[in-house]
Amino acid sequence: MTARARSDRSTATREAILDAAERLYAEHGVYAVSNRAIAEAAGQGNNAVVGYHFGTRTDLVEALVHRHAEPIDRLREAMLEHLPVEPGVRDWVAALVLPTAQHLEELGRPTWFARFAAQLMTDPALREIMVRESLTSPALSALLSGLNACLPALPDDVAAERADICRLLLVHHFAERERALADGFPTPRASWTDAATGLVDAIVGIWTAPVTTGTGAHLDPKEHT
Structure with a gap:
């Protein structure tokens, strides 16, 4: 040979x-x-x-993460190059969400990456692999800086809370869609791109929603019955 x-x-x-x-x-x-x-x-x-x-198992997981991170990053770089002169919140969020959806679309069916990534992000040890990979992406760093710069002013605790909510949506929304497709269940959107559009709408809504103050969270539920 x-x-x-x-x-x-x-x-x-x-x-x-x-x-x-x-x-x-x-x-x-x-x-x-x-x-x-x-x-x-x-x-x-x-x-x-x-x-x-x-x-090791960790080496194998790292190889899997890197296998998908590279093409997603190339798509992200292309989106950043075509942003409008003065991008708004929706432009930055779309550049964050759409590359992963486009990558999953290009993989064809079935796919497993979204469910695999969701598992990593919920495991304290394996999550660090995803975080390290993200830190090596100049495109992702530029994207997050741009998004943070145009977000409305929010109290620190509210901003941290909304970042956590958006992170969960970014990871688990696509994982749930992938699971539904694998199991043959209907999905709300016909394609990965359409699913990404709905996710962009939701994330923009989270970041731009008004901040509720006061003691509403502590009201007795019986008062609303």
Whole structure:
């Protein structure tokens, strides 16, 4: 076997492992899936092949994250280049949301990345992998700076609360849509792009909503019956 053939075979094996791991992680959870199960799903008879190509479970998860982060970042960079001269909140939010939706659309069906990413963001240890990947993206840093600069003035606690809400929507809205598609259930929107448009509407509404003050949150529910 030539060096080129060995390299091509190794690349194909790595891709098969990544495909299998992403699917199994999305469907069962990262810690519920063994390297042996991944190797079998990838069509590999050697149970040590996952460790040989990727090292630890963390290394494999990092490879999966990076696999999707690169194309999403390219789409994000393209959106930033076409922003209007004076972008508003909706322009910045769209540039944040749409690249992931476009990437999922381009992957075709079925996809597993949205559910896989949602699992990472809810695990304290694995979440750091997603955070580190985000910190290496100049486009994402520029986007968030632009968005923060044009948001309405909000009290610090309210801004932090709304950032948490938006982060949850960004991660779990697409994961729920992906799960529904995988299970054959109807979805509110016909395409990933349409789903992104609805998510942009919701996030813009969250950031621009008025701030309620007073003691309304402590009212006795019986007063409203």
